[in-house]
Amino acid sequence: MSLADEIKERNKPPVYECAVCRVVDKMKQDDRADLEACLADESITGTAIASILAERGWPINPDGKQVRKHRRVCAS
Numbered sequence: 001m002s003l004a005d006e007i008k009e010r011n012k013p014p015v016y017e018c019a020v021c022r023v024v025d026k027m028k029q030d031d032r033a034d035l036e037a038c039l040a041d042e043s044i045t046g047t048a049i050a051s052i053l054a055e056r057g058w059p060i061n062p063d064g065k066q067v068r069k070h071r072r073v074c075a076s
């Protein structure tokens with residue numbers, strides 16, 4: 001790799017991986033449909049979704065920030 005390539009490589013922003021999208025990808029079909037419906041329902045808070053996912057053992061922070069970010073960034 002040339003020096004320029006190496007510098008450009010380092011200059012790339014870190015790839016943002018959405019924790020919620022990762023969970024959706026890994027879920028089995030039934031749960032996935034439920035989760036997607038809840039994510040689309042604005043009356044359900046991110047904290048409610050995240051805390052249940054965390055209780056069920058998914059790698060989601062129960063504070064709900066990741067869910068709110070997913071709704072903002074991914075669901076558009």
Ligand SMILES: [Zn+2]
Pocket residue numbers: 018019020021022069070071074075
């Ligand atoms: Zn997402």
